[in-house]
Amino acid sequence: MHIPDTMRVPRFLGDGRIVFIDKPVPQPGPGQLLLAVKANALCGSERGQFYGGSSVTPGHEAAGVVVAAGSDTSTPIGALGPVFLMDFCGRCRSCLAGATNQCFAKRADYGFTHDGGYAPFELVNENVFFAADADLTGPEAILLLDIMGTGGHCLDRLRLVRPEIESLLITGAGPIGLGVLVMAKIMLGEAVPVAITDVVPYRLDLASSLGGLPIDIAHASLPDALDSLGIPRPDAAVDTSGREAARRAAIDVLAQRGVLVCVGHGESVTLDVSRDLISTERAVVGSEYFRYDEFPRNLALLRKHRAYLSRIVTHRFPVAEIQRAFEVFFAGNTGEVVVEQ
Ligand SMILES: [Zn+2]
Ligand SMILES: [Zn+2]
Structure with a gap:
C-alpha cells in the first residue's frame, strides 16, 4: 500500500465543532505498527472531547490493517484487528497477573493522550494491537472493544x-x-x-x-x-x-x-x-474496560454470534461526516455508531 506523507484528520475544537486539518502520517519506530484505520466507534466517553476540544486526534474504538511495522515487531503487514485502549507495560504486577487494564505503568490511552482512530492512519505500540480474523469488516472488529x-x-x-x-x-x-x-x-x-x-x-x-x-x-x-x-x-x-x-x-x-x-x-x-x-x-x-487476554475468548464468540452482535451497530458514516455522526449519536436515537475511512 502507498502510504502518503500527510493525512486529513478531524480536529475537535470544542463546543461540538469538528474541522479537518492536515497532519503528517507518522512512521513506526521500534516495536510500533502503523495501521490504516478501517473503522472507529463513537463513545459516550468522548462527550468531553466533543464539547471541550482535544489536542490529540480522538478515537479509542478503532480497528485497522497493519500497513507498516517498525523493527522488533512480528505482526505481519496486512493483519486486521482492534486497538486496545491502554498501552500497558507488560511487566508490572498487574500486567503479569493478566490485569492489563490496571497497569501500574500505563504509557498511553490511545485517543485520549495519544492520537487515536478517527485519523486515516494510527500509530500504536505492537502490544496493544490484536490480530483478529482477516475477513472481519472494520465495524465487526470493533465489536471486540467496548461492546464485547x-x-x-x-x-x-x-x-x-x-x-x-x-x-x-x-x-x-x-x-x-x-x-x-x-x-x-x-x-x-x-x-x-x-x-x-x-x-x-x-x-x-x-x-x-x-x-x-x-x-x-x-x-x-x-x-x-x-x-x-x-x-x-x-x-x-x-x-x-x-x-x-x-x-x-x-x-x-x-x-x-x-x-x-x-x-x-x-x-x-x-x-x-x-x-x-x-x-x-x-x-x-x-469494572473498567477489559483485559487484553480476553480478546481470544471474545473473538471465538464473535465468530459464533457474528450476525447477532452486528445488530448493535445501527449507524455508519464516512469519516467526512463525523460531525453529523456525533450529533446523531448524542441525540440518543442510535445503537453503536461507527465512522469508516
Ligand atoms: Zn469507549
Ligand atoms: Zn503494567
Whole structure:
C-alpha cells in the first residue's frame, strides 16, 4: 500500500465543532505498527472531547490493517484487528497477573493522550494491537472493544463474587448497556432474563430486539416493572448510566447476595452499609474496560454470534461526516455508531 506523507484528520475544537486539518502520517519506530484505520466507534466517553476540544486526534474504538511495522515487531503487514485502549507495560504486577487494564505503568490511552482512530492512519505500540480474523469488516472488529470487551469483563467481575446468576438488571441502554446485554445473552445463556432500563424508546426497542426486557423508567417505577417481569429481586445489576439514582435503585431491588457492577463513570452513590452490604451480603464492584487476554475468548464468540452482535451497530458514516455522526449519536436515537475511512 502507498502510504502518503500527510493525512486529513478531524480536529475537535470544542463546543461540538469538528474541522479537518492536515497532519503528517507518522512512521513506526521500534516495536510500533502503523495501521490504516478501517473503522472507529463513537463513545459516550468522548462527550468531553466533543464539547471541550482535544489536542490529540480522538478515537479509542478503532480497528485497522497493519500497513507498516517498525523493527522488533512480528505482526505481519496486512493483519486486521482492534486497538486496545491502554498501552500497558507488560511487566508490572498487574500486567503479569493478566490485569492489563490496571497497569501500574500505563504509557498511553490511545485517543485520549495519544492520537487515536478517527485519523486515516494510527500509530500504536505492537502490544496493544490484536490480530483478529482477516475477513472481519472494520465495524465487526470493533465489536471486540467496548461492546464485547467491556460488556464481557463486567460479567467476569460479577461472577467473581456471584458465580450463579439467574437474573440480571442493566441500567442504561447506550452502547455499553447494549454490550452488557448481548454478552449476558451469550455468556449467561438465553434462559437468563435480562431487564434493561432507559428513557429513550429507540434504545429500548433495540434492546428488546436483542433479547432484553425493556423498562422505560420515564414511565414506570423500577420495582413495579421488575415485578411485572417476574424478577422482582434480580441476582445482579450492572450500572452503565453512571447516575447515582440508577445505582441506588439497583441496590434497592437486588436480592440477598446480589451484586452491583458499576461500569459507567459519573456520579456517586451512598451506601447504608449494614442494610445494603452486611446483612444481605451484597457487593458493589467496579469494572473498567477489559483485559487484553480476553480478546481470544471474545473473538471465538464473535465468530459464533457474528450476525447477532452486528445488530448493535445501527449507524455508519464516512469519516467526512463525523460531525453529523456525533450529533446523531448524542441525540440518543442510535445503537453503536461507527465512522469508516
Ligand atoms: Zn469507549
Ligand atoms: Zn503494567
